[in-house]
Amino acid sequence: MSKHETPRDPNEVLEEYEETLDSVLAEVESPDEATTDDDISLGLPGLSLGRRDFMKAGVAAGAMGSVAGCSALSGGDSSAGSQSTPSSSGASHTVEPGEHDEYYGFWSGGHSGELRVIGIPSMRELTRIPVFNTDCASGYGFTDGTQEMLEEGGGYSWGDNHHPNLSETDGDYDGEYLYVNDKANGRIARVNLTYFETDAITDVPNMQAIHGCCVLSPDTKYVLGNGEFRAPLPNDGTDAKNPDNYTSLFVAVDPDSMETQWQVKVDGNLDIVDTGKEGRWAISSAYNSEEATDIQGMTKDDRDNVKAFDIPAIEQAVENGNYEEVNGIPVVDGTQGSSLNQGDRPVVKYIPTPKSPHCVEVGPNGDYAFIAGKLSPTVTMLDLNALADSSDPDEVVAGRPRVGLGPLHTTFDGNGHAYTSLFIDSQTVKWDIQAAVEAEEGSEDSIIEKQDVHYNPGHIQALEAMTTDPDGEWLVSLNKLSKDRFLPVGPIMPDNDQLIHIGQGEKEMELVADHPAYPEPHDCVFAHKDKIDAKKVYDKDDYEETYITEEDSGVERTGENSVHVKMTTKRSEFGLPDFTVQEGDEVKLSTTNIEGVQDIIHGVAIPEHDINYAVAPQDTREVTFTADDPGVYWIYCTYFCSALHLEMRSRMIVEPAEG
Amino acid sequence: MSKHETPRDPNEVLEEYEETLDSVLAEVESPDEATTDDDISLGLPGLSLGRRDFMKAGVAAGAMGSVAGCSALSGGDSSAGSQSTPSSSGASHTVEPGEHDEYYGFWSGGHSGELRVIGIPSMRELTRIPVFNTDCASGYGFTDGTQEMLEEGGGYSWGDNHHPNLSETDGDYDGEYLYVNDKANGRIARVNLTYFETDAITDVPNMQAIHGCCVLSPDTKYVLGNGEFRAPLPNDGTDAKNPDNYTSLFVAVDPDSMETQWQVKVDGNLDIVDTGKEGRWAISSAYNSEEATDIQGMTKDDRDNVKAFDIPAIEQAVENGNYEEVNGIPVVDGTQGSSLNQGDRPVVKYIPTPKSPHCVEVGPNGDYAFIAGKLSPTVTMLDLNALADSSDPDEVVAGRPRVGLGPLHTTFDGNGHAYTSLFIDSQTVKWDIQAAVEAEEGSEDSIIEKQDVHYNPGHIQALEAMTTDPDGEWLVSLNKLSKDRFLPVGPIMPDNDQLIHIGQGEKEMELVADHPAYPEPHDCVFAHKDKIDAKKVYDKDDYEETYITEEDSGVERTGENSVHVKMTTKRSEFGLPDFTVQEGDEVKLSTTNIEGVQDIIHGVAIPEHDINYAVAPQDTREVTFTADDPGVYWIYCTYFCSALHLEMRSRMIVEPAEG
Incomplete structure (x- = not known):
């Protein structure tokens, strides 16, 4: 039964959310079973409260916050977890001396400010590309040209790059450019993939933190960015203590000129963004619909709103002059109360979801956007084909499988499967997309298998999963903690990027290799080696x-x-x-x-x-x-x-x- | 027959040197056989000269310089080269998920300014340690404490770290500290191996470039540094155009206070340094005995002088007040004409060697220092036991095997074998130390086998090779060029650090893995995991x-x-x-x-x-x-x-x- 046919009581969603918190608290309250870390119970202000109260009182912070670091230990759904030791199925990631990798992996380096190019399946780091950082090995930030670019791009010596995106033509990677955001300073940079070097940095006006970042499929019309932090507009010190006047923005940057084209003002804090395959929709997850300024306030209510940006409608509003100009940029009002959202074709549609969802990824055929629940154990599937006619969740929510605790990101193999990272369970869960559409909301029926990862994954990516034709075969789980997995190297341990063989079809997932990563990769994207044409000598x-x-x-x-x-x-x-x-x-x-x-x-x-x-x-x-x-x-x-x-x-x- | 028994005509050495240049020129003059790179003949000013003239005229620069980049191709001694494809002998460097590496490898990062910690045998980078660079991932150079340390350590934002050295107690690694030099700015840094972070940087006065760097065995009494570049003393702009007044210095830094203790002024340019195992001798390679200021002048003569620093004799000179104080540092005159070198116990002994040798490594039992010939195809073995009584080359040169073209560095397996990197031949040559002592100078009799590497190796290191008890098993060849070995990543390609299995005895060398390295690792050192005790939480x-x-x-x-x-x-x-x-x-x-x-x-x-x-x-x-x-x-x-x-x-x- 499709969700279109049987709309479900929204209260059921809330119940699932509460179940999640119950599970989390159960883990935290039983440290003996959960961990050998003596200090794991540190900092749990919510423990003296009842479980329902805990959630309602908005102090989820302490409890949820404490989960990282102990998930090695229980596995919320451990019966489904597979062994972490590779089987003898023959999946090998060894690339013999002198042989080449099959895929380029482009890793964002988080607050290291750099990109990393990693070969798949060997997981060897082929090179680094300095972007927001300086780099004395190459002289990036030392020569006049790179110094000027960094100076004009804001004058900072670091950045926090999160989401690398390859330029597309006809929905496939064209190998020309990579775009990546700086969450810290609200910037977007471009990397030239002929020479593997950063060639432009745009310091986007009016935005303090660009978190989500993607290109508009299928032809890279824009580089899109989500402003995460709410601040006064303009942020000049006036009215700084009145959060009611804070706002967050969505931005479109021209991929050639790298100039900011327009921005859209919205309610709540924007998080991650991805686009449909036809150039119309950009779907953003969001949190803090309460518009609070502290974590208790941000987790008080039960719901948040995903935003669906209607790009042609926004362009029309700009063309019609329906904007306010702030620091030279047309800012379109996309808040819920805006007149631009009252007509037949709103610039932004607000779709209620369980509280504080995390990622949005649009599947290969463009039918669905997958919104991982984070605090909810579910993934919400938005039907992009139904979106044009409605923003009623009963009509646009196509499925909502219960996948496990702490779902953050979803990736695809092109064979009808989705893979979701479970931060709290420390697992990758593989599930069937069509089965999830047909199942009841909150059902586990679509789940195929779970693979333990080590530990606490953020992004996961399968080969070319963001194109219309993913390649399957390999998946990387970017785990935030490594704990006991490597030789100790002092208090700052590496992350652990794990390579998982997913085959081409129904084959089992198999964990093949652990790879330590210097802090702190956030996301990655893969391109087949034939799609990149790097020059070896300058022209x-x-x-x-x-x-x-x-x-x-x-x-x-x-x-x-x-x-x-x-x-x-x-x-x-x-x-x-x-x-x-x-x-x-x-x-x-x-x-x-x-x-x-x-x-x-x-x-x-x-x-x-x-x-x-x-x-x-x-x-x-x-x-x-x-x-x-x-x-x-x-x-x-x-x-x-x-x-x-x-x-x-x-x-x-x-x-x-x-x- | 030992060389002690049959001193050899020094002219024979010169003949060997000339043979080397003949071989190099033969390669360069036959580009069709040598290479598929169309431009390989670029920049060879010496080609119109006869071969003897070429060497005598001191224009070796062009020809020797052109060799990098083509050695994939011929192999000066290709008949002895083994296959680069791993055999099926079963040597595996795979470390299964969740398993730990057996050894810590500490890689200097060259002009990236950082150290890298790499696990052996997996070759995975476990972490980076910023030293002379800044690093926004950790905040090194961003916090007050690290900013102050970098400022007081010279105020530079980069460095060129070359030679990582582990602190020793009783001749074995004690796991406390690592010391590394900055060639660019004449500095020595210390890394705390409890927390894996840099805790001191000393900007050594009077020295522009510290190239060689080592600790004084067996108990790390000093960190020793070789000043490579000759400059006026003090370098304040006076007499700047008169190279006759330039000098280079050898320095001792206290490993605890990190303060400069004394310096020794010598003739020529110092290169690499290593010490004997008993705390008396520091042996430095050196070049430019001509004391010229351009490359033609630096390669004009036939010989250079290795320097043997007698540490207790230098300490005695300082104690006796036999020094000049420059910028607060006692500078002892160790030049050949100094009165301190005229008595029974000179502070520095000068031992003639073939022109422009490169590295010095002292073997595990402390009997010999191995000086790789670079321009000579030989390794000169100095008998450290004979050194106290003589600096006559006929008495202190214990052997001089002909190993191949472009020998740069030597390492040891503790089973009587030496392994020398051949930059021009792009090979690792394994040879028998005792056999080399017993053979004629210039003989190839001691050679056991050669392994092709890809391409142009600098340093090589075997496990714990710098201790009195090397562990054998694995060797890493740090190759400067990778050319066709990895997916192309633009004009700046990675280096290629290759892992070679050397077993424990007479077993064949086997190339097991290629690992790309971001520019530009210079050297590495290995410690068994049990010798490092890293804290995971701060005290x-x-x-x-x-x-x-x-x-x-x-x-x-x-x-x-x-x-x-x-x-x-x-x-x-x-x-x-x-x-x-x-x-x-x-x-x-x-x-x-x-x-x-x-x-x-x-x-x-x-x-x-x-x-x-x-x-x-x-x-x-x-x-x-x-x-x-x-x-x-x-x-x-x-x-x-x-x-x-x-x-x-x-x-x-x-x-x-x-x-």
């Missing part, structure tokens, strides 16, 4: 800096206190064996790597001047600094480039100022 | 900051324009739901993580204030900033800590200044 036409030849190498005085030093690099030699500048000179140093051979990188390091940057074959980089301290400074090559690499040096002589 | 007694309890949480105005904000963290809650400061206030924010459970880290991020740092269980961290911009800022937790992690926030309200 001069692809950058603005002037290519320097060996004949160009020299020092040109450009002003009374400024010089331009040009020099080439090739194996074992800089274009200038030495050069002289005057104390106080502003020195612009331009360097071209004239090598034509792949993988012959040279580094340009200036001791005691905080300068180091890489120059790849046929690339040119520049750095500007002031020569403040008289003396001899040996510029040297930091990339081991040849047998005489050690001897590869230039000598900068800074002559004392006269007098 | 309050181990830090200076004041522990904050929930009762302490609050805001204290400490001055007209300054406040001290104290707050705790625990799962889902900061100690303060909000706090208010005034525009322009200097805010000191102190945070204690009151969790007692391992692996529950909280992060403290302040949007648009460039602040993020981690606080591990029972740890306290502080940050000081100015609240410049009025508005509402949501402080949030960056470490996914619980089911209600997303709701874990505090709210900073910055009120506008009056008027």
Whole structure:
């Protein structure tokens, strides 16, 4: 029976939510069974309250908060949990020496600020791409060009990247760009996948925290971002203590110009966003419909509202001038009381869900958006085809399977299965999408199997799960805690990204490998190796800096206190064996790597001047600094480039100022 | 026949050196056989010269320099090269899910500035330890304490760490500290292995580049560093253009206070250093005995001098006041002409070797120092027992096997074998130490086998090879180029750290795994897991900051324009739901993580204030900033800590200044 046919009493949903909290409290109240960690009961202010009271009083914080770290231990549904030791089914993630991985994995690095490129199935880190951080290995944030980009992009030296998204053409990855958000500072960055480097950062006005981030399928018309934190608009200190005037925003950024196009003001805090496959709907999870400012207030009510943004309707509102301009950006009013939401085609539809849902993922064929319950043990399936005509939950909720405790994210294998991460149960649950539509709400009938993971998973991703044609085979569970899984490395332990073989069909899930991850990957996305076309040598036409030849190498005085030093690099030699500048000179140093051979990188390091940057074959980089301290400074090559690499040096002589 | 018995004509050594260059040129002149890289012949100024002339004219640079990048291809001694595909002998580096690695590997990160902790045999990166770089994942360089340490340690935001060294007691690793050098800025850092974090950085006076770095065995009396770049002393701009007055220094730093104790001035450029096992000798390789300032000049002569530092003799000179004080440091004159080198017990012995040797490693029993030839195809074995009585090469050179082209580093398995990396041949050569002593100089008789690596190895390390009791079993070859070994990731490709099984005895070497490495690991060192005792929760007694309890949480105005904000963290809650400061206030924010459970880290991020740092269980961290911009800022937790992690926030309200 489809949910369209038998609408269910919304109170049942609330009951399920209460059951969840009961289960959580049962775990917490029985520490002897639950854990060997002596301190696991620390900080549980809600324990003296009755269970119902606990939830109603809005102090779920302590109890829910305490669950991380003990889930190794019980497994809410342990009878369904499979062994963590790999079976002998033959699934191997070994990539033999010299063989290539089959897939690129792009991992957001969380508050490390970087992206990581990881090969699948080997799980080897192939490279890092600095985005919001600085990186002295490559010179990102050290050269003039990257420094300017970071400065114009907000001037911060870190960011919190969460959701990497590959650009799409016709609903498939085109291999051109990757877009990722900075939750901390409300930014969106673009990474060029020809050169694997960040080429644009947009500091979105009016938004403090962009959490959810996705591209609008099928042709990357926009990069969309969810403003999570509610703040005054504009946030200039006026009315700062009046939360009634706080707001949160949804934003559209142009993927080519990277300029902010428009924003939509909504009620509550936005969380995660994904789009349908036809360019119309962006579905955002949201919490804090109470619009409170503390955690007790944020968890007081029973419901929250998922937001369905109608992109063409928003565009029409902008075109019609139905917006307020704030800091140069058209801001459309998408709150529930807005006149734009009163007509036949509201700009935003609000769909009630159980309290504080977490992720939204749209399935491969675009029929359903899957909203993981977090505090509810269910996944709510929104019928995107029904959405145009209604926002009544009885009409648009297509299914709501009970999957386990703490469901956060869902991914797909393209064979009709969904896989949901269970943060509290520390499991991946595999379930049948059609069976969930046909089953009663809250039923476990669609569940196929559960796989223990270690421990407390956030995102999970299967191969190309966000396209219209997922590849199945492998799934990665990004677990936030590793606890006892690796050699101890001090108090800050790695995360644990686990590789799970999911085959192509009904085959069992099999945990194949643990991989430690430096804090703190948030999400990942996979592309088949044939969809990425990385260049190994720079094309001069692809950058603005002037290519320097060996004949160009020299020092040109450009002003009374400024010089331009040009020099080439090739194996074992800089274009200038030495050069002289005057104390106080502003020195612009331009360097071209004239090598034509792949993988012959040279580094340009200036001791005691905080300068180091890489120059790849046929690339040119520049750095500007002031020569403040008289003396001899040996510029040297930091990339081991040849047998005489050690001897590869230039000598900068800074002559004392006269007098 | 031992070399002690039959001293050899030094000219024979020169002939071998010339043979090497002949071999290199043969490779370079036959590009069709050598490579599929069209541009491999780029930049070979020496090609129009005869081979002997080439060497004599000192333009080896171009030819030697061009070899990197083509060695995949020929293999100077390819008949001896083994297959790169692993055999079916059963050596596996797989560590099953949940199982632990057997060894900690500590990788220097080169100009990434960080250390990396990698498990052996899985080759998984367990964590990173920021040292000379900043790191927003942990907040290294963001908190007051780490900022101050980096500022006092020179104020640079990057470094080039090369040689990680574990502290020793009785010649074995005691698991307390790791010391590593910064080649770029002449610094030495210490990493605390209880907490896996950098706890001291010393900016050594008078030295621009510390390249070689080791601890004085057997009890870590000093951390020793080789100053590589020659510069005026002091380097203040006077006499900067007169290389005759340049000098390079050897330094001793106290491992506890981390203060510079003394320096020794020598001729030529120092390279790598290792010590004997009895606390007397430090052996340094060196190049540029010509004391030239360009690469042609540095490769003009036929010989260089290895330096043997007599540590007790140097200490005696310091005690006797036989030094010049420069920038507060006693500098002992260890140049060849110094009066301190004229008596019975010189402070430094100069031992002639073939031109531009590279590494020095002292073997497990302390009998020999192994000096890899780089430009010579040989490894020179110095007899440390004979060194006290003589520096005559005929008496102290115990053997000189011909091992292959471009030998750079040697490691040991504790079973009488040495393994030398061959940069140009792209191989690891295994040879018998005693057989090399008994053979003629320049003989290949001691060679057991060669293993192809991919490509161009620098350091190699076997398990605990630097102790008196190496563990054999595994060896890692740190190859500088990966070229075709991994999925392409743009022009800056990863290095390739290859894991080779070497067994315990005469068993064949077997290449087991390729592992991509972000640029640019330089060296590594391994310790059995039982030798490291990492804490998982902080001990309050181990830090200076004041522990904050929930009762302490609050805001204290400490001055007209300054406040001290104290707050705790625990799962889902900061100690303060909000706090208010005034525009322009200097805010000191102190945070204690009151969790007692391992692996529950909280992060403290302040949007648009460039602040993020981690606080591990029972740890306290502080940050000081100015609240410049009025508005509402949501402080949030960056470490996914619980089911209600997303709701874990505090709210900073910055009120506008009056008027």
